[in-house]
Amino acid sequence: MKTILITGANRGIGFSLTNHYASEGCKVFATCRNLHHAEDLLTLAKENENIIVHDLDVSEATSIKNLALELSGETIDILINNAGVYGPKGIENHMITADEWLDVLRINTIAPFMVTQAFEANLARSHVKKIAFLSSKMGSMADNGSGGSYIYRSSKAALNSVVKSLSIDLVTKEIKVVALHPGWVLTEMGGPNALINTDESTLGLTKVIDNLTDEQSGQFISFDGTVIPW
Template sequence: MRYAITGASRGLGLEFVRQLLNRGDSIDAGVRSPSDAKQLQSLAREAGGRLRVHALDISDAKSVDAFAAAVGEGQPLDVLINNAGVYGKEGTLTALDYQSMADTFTVNTLGPLRLSAALLPALRRGSARRIIHITSKMGSIADNGEGGSYAYRVSKAALNMAMRNMHLELHREGFITVSMHPGWVQTDMGGPQAPLRAEESVRGMLNVIDRLRAQDGGRFFSYEGQELPW
């Protein structure tokens, strides 16, 4: 199987790369600065051509197009994992940083849409036709009992809606696209106090991704495979 993964230099993205390489898959990894992605580059040297590292800024249309051209090259792509994301600035209603919110929306919502569209020809050539959006339970309206985190919550809720639209447009072609909540994970974003290790989260998500069927398209799952409320 051939995967494309964004935000692959650290955290969940890097762990996706590790686990997929260990089981024999091929990966095109997108990172903002390939020269700074030391761990990823080390994995690429050991992978014997099964891991290619590309520059990718999902907030920039030209960067997305260049990544898609490099990944596509007339070859099939089986699974896209839209993992890259940012948290954005905190703030109460009267102290919101609207530029930060716009930037967060550009990365967390528009970026996955832009990249999914750019890679659609390669995905159509693949056999699995799966598009996975790493979102968050913080984007669930039903689950929001605390408030706060406007930028992150709003952008992830919008990503969930974008995923649902994508499902309705593409499922007749055999595509399966879902949103996935990775849990509260010990990453730069989640912090050291998070209860879940990246290895456990990614292992669970890959288990869910591998088992997806047509009827699962357009749904919102946890890393454990539990369906989550919108």
């Protein structure tokens, strides 16, 4: 039975990933920043004893430290850094501020590194040793044909850079890392015009994670298995 730690598990893609792994028999540490906004997750956890809910605000150092202490004796096979925000789009309809930009960078770019750093020892104990980062095609320079979304695009482009460096630095510990694009998914972030639902995204993402090879560590891969240009 594998053990998975997922951030932002109370809704959207994180919730769907939690449901998928738990129904496969994995033990899931499903984390969310506010237990008062986690009704669906708490209900799911009541129905499935494989799901253990913890609070974790990925942008708060104390919150990360507390959970790392609580889970210090646990082996974690797969860490999924899923939590993310979109932030204001900028230019077209809103004068963005530096503080708004920094808030998004803190959650989308810096937090996944901090969480990884905090749980690296748990992963090192495993034989599986995989870390997935929910990035976005919007962070790809090659794919940017429409401009805009300065904050979100830059936060995910910077996340991709973090993933690439981690893939090199964690080779000695045999930990594989990957930046994943989940598709355009029907969630609060994806909105009503999105192309796929969370189940379709999760099926693809988990297939990529399950089959991840040493050669793929450090790559930017879509839920359909294709490699995305930086």
